[in-house]
Amino acid sequence: DSGVTQTPKHLITATGQRVTLRCSPRSGDLSVYWYQQSLDQGLQFLIQYYNGEERAKGNILERFSAQQFPDLHSELNLSSLELGDSALYFCASSPPRQLAGGPGQFFGPGTRLTVL
Amino acid sequence: AQKITQTQPGMFVQEKEAVTLDCTYDTSDPSYGLFWYKQPSSGEMIFLIYQGSYDQQNATEGRYSLNFQKARKSANLVISASQLGDSAMYFCAMRETNQAGTALIFGKGTTLSVSS
Numbered sequence: 001d002s003g004v005t006q007t008p009k010h011l012i013t014a015t016g017q018r019v020t021l022r023c024s025p026r027s028g029d030l031s032v033y034w035y036q037q038s039l040d041q042g043l044q045f046l047i048q049y050y051n052g053e054e055r056a057k058g059n060i061l062e063r064f065s066a067q068q069f070p071d072l073h074s075e076l077n078l079s080s081l082e083l084g085d086s087a088l089y090f091c092a093s094s095p096p097r098q099l100a101g102g103p104g105q106f107f108g109p110g111t112r113l114t115v116l
Numbered sequence: 117a118q119k120i121t122q123t124q125p126g127m128f129v130q131e132k133e134a135v136t137l138d139c140t141y142d143t144s145d146p147s148y149g150l151f152w153y154k155q156p157s158s159g160e161m162i163f164l165i166y167q168g169s170y171d172q173q174n175a176t177e178g179r180y181s182l183n184f185q186k187a188r189k190s191a192n193l194v195i196s197a198s199q200l201g202d203s204a205m206y207f208c209a210m211r212e213t214n215q216a217g218t219a220l221i222f223g224k225g226t227t228l229s230v231s232s
Contacts, residue, residue: 097216098166
């Protein structure tokens, strides 16, 4: 168990709909990252928040948005869903310093989104 | 330009044999971190091993070792004494600048199949 939690584990919805994925980072971690893993694009970085503020953006579509709340949990909002948005969405968090020999980031179990 | 290249889509190995999974990277940053993650069929991302660009020795973690050749920009993962439970997808990842609050860039992964 990495200490990062994500809900829900699975989500099935229809095209055109909007969904919200939720992530709680490890205790003490201020950075939250969202990644998308799809068959054609592989594992892609979407967006990062640090202590409530957006820190970096990757290949995130305009239909997607995220935020990090004062309690440090984060939500990823996906709207006007398309079939191609079906993917495994990971949240990860990182400590302020690289742990000796340790992971750069701790990954949650992921949310599997299926758009029908 | 692709930053992390894993050229082996699939690898096959017999139990108890060693296997090397290839990874090359591209960066102009002198400070970077290299990571390997394992993703079993259940989907979670499991951290295996980390190597910092300034680390003098190759990282080792149990049956995993990282063959770091800086001049060749390669960071191959060596798994010794393969086990059936090693069957999974393996991802090489890089963090440029090697600061804790930087996103990871992933390769496309290698699927490892271990047979008895």
